[in-house]
Amino acid sequence: MTGTVSVEQRPAFPVLDSLRAVGALAVLTTHTTFQAGSYVRNGAWGTLLSRLDVGVAIFFVLSGFLLARPYLARAHDRLPRPATGRYYWKRFLRIYPVYLVTAVVALALIPENEGRGVVEWLRTLLLADIYTTERLPQGLTQMWSLAVEISFYVVLPWLMLAALGRRGGLPRRRVTTVLLALVLISVLWHAQLAPALEGRVAGVPMTWLPAYLTWFAVGIALALVHVAYQSSGADSVLRRRCETVGGMPGACWALVAGLLLVAATPLAGPGLFFPATTAEGLFKHLVYAAVGGLIVVTGIFADPAGRYARVLSLPILRHVGLISYSIFCIHLPVLYAVMQIGDFQLFGGHALTIWAITLMITLACSEVLYRLVEKPGMRLKNFGNTLSAGKAPSRKPQASTTRY
Numbered sequence: 001m002t003g004t005v006s007v008e009q010r011p012a013f014p015v016l017d018s019l020r021a022v023g024a025l026a027v028l029t030t031h032t033t034f035q036a037g038s039y040v041r042n043g044a045w046g047t048l049l050s051r052l053d054v055g056v057a058i059f060f061v062l063s064g065f066l067l068a069r070p071y072l073a074r075a076h077d078r079l080p081r082p083a084t085g086r087y088y089w090k091r092f093l094r095i096y097p098v099y100l101v102t103a104v105v106a107l108a109l110i111p112e113n114e115g116r117g118v119v120e121w122l123r124t125l126l127l128a129d130i131y132t133t134e135r136l137p138q139g140l141t142q143m144w145s146l147a148v149e150i151s152f153y154v155v156l157p158w159l160m161l162a163a164l165g166r167r168g169g170l171p172r173r174r175v176t177t178v179l180l181a182l183v184l185i186s187v188l189w190h191a192q193l194a195p196a197l198e199g200r201v202a203g204v205p206m207t208w209l210p211a212y213l214t215w216f217a218v219g220i221a222l223a224l225v226h227v228a229y230q231s232s233g234a235d236s237v238l239r240r241r242c243e244t245v246g247g248m249p250g251a252c253w254a255l256v257a258g259l260l261l262v263a264a265t266p267l268a269g270p271g272l273f274f275p276a277t278t279a280e281g282l283f284k285h286l287v288y289a290a291v292g293g294l295i296v297v298t299g300i301f302a303d304p305a306g307r308y309a310r311v312l313s314l315p316i317l318r319h320v321g322l323i324s325y326s327i328f329c330i331h332l333p334v335l336y337a338v339m340q341i342g343d344f345q346l347f348g349g350h351a352l353t354i355w356a357i358t359l360m361i362t363l364a365c366s367e368v369l370y371r372l373v374e375k376p377g378m379r380l381k382n383f384g385n386t387l388s389a390g391k392a393p394s395r396k397p398q399a400s401t402t403r404y
Helices: 014-036 045-078 084-109 118-125 143-164 172-197 209-230 238-245 249-263 278-303 309-314 315-322 325-343 351-389
Strands: none
Touching: 014 278, 014 325, 014 351, 045 143, 045 209, 045 249, 084 118, 084 143, 084 325, 084 351, 118 209, 143 172, 143 209, 143 325, 172 209, 172 278, 172 325, 209 238, 209 278, 238 278, 249 278, 278 315, 309 315, 309 325, 315 325
16 A cells, blocks of 8 residues: 555544434424424525435535545555444444334324334334335334435445445545435436335335435435545545645535525425326425535535534534434424323424424433433444454544434
8 A cells, every 4th residue: 555544544523423413403403393384484484494304414424424434444544344244233233223113112102103003113113114005103104214325234335345446445436436326316206206106106206215215325426426536546636625625624514504494495395295297296306416416515625623523523412412312213203192181283383482392301301211222222233243252342542422
């Protein structure tokens, strides 16, 4: 590896922790304001609130970056690929325990979910609803995106094999070709394939993985750029561009604000659940890809000594990011309880009150889930290694609390 430096060691991304919190709070806000009827009460502002579902795009771009980067970095350093079995085990521990608790709570305690049989329970517990039905259980409607995320987890090792091959080294053109293929598949899925499948298959094809490959591809592309940027042999033009972007997080967020305003126009379709045209859906999809990429890039290349990085690296903000997955899972059952106990009427207003109460209770529940479910589960990530090696797992310091 003459003329290069090792990039395999995972660097710290403290800002990404806080950006996960941004994504989770955006999803919580769009759901609470929908229940309050803000989408139709506030004109363009209401439509803008509906576009906070862009939080899902932020999550998917983050996943693409954080999960693909170890493969790209190890390929760059000509090291073996990450162990697939260990990767799947860590993904299972990261996702399923909190989901299982949330699903059981929603299915058992929300009256609208009463009467579901064993098959329906199993379908939900296995995250198979998006492939078998058009309606998810009450309190779990956000889980369509988790099912997409898990689909990405499953295919990522094989996607990286296709992009990197087996020879070692980082074939940038080959990786770029694979990423362009993912975008093409996603565009075709929106334009032709999903509409052709509607009504012919169970579930909702527009909520399946191919519809969102663009967002994951943006994250993988950022991982490719970051690995190249870290290498001392990286192209100087690329290095300068990365440094320029990293030095202007304010400009990135200004572009995000502008893109969201554009997304709030009829170009991106209606704000409610009315069907969008193919062109509108594709336009919104591509705008969200740009928004997710611009937000995540500020957490990758921002100057660590700059004010932006220092503020978003504050422990309290990073901790909210640490529990953001639990926030994502539990906020809809909490919102349901708030609406029922508070006697708030659907679309009846009181958006700020509903949002504040839901946020406070969700944060408290998420902290409990993190400490009693998520954190103990993640301690088992080295279980297989410990048994096979006959010794305690090594304790390497975590570069970031972003748990991917």
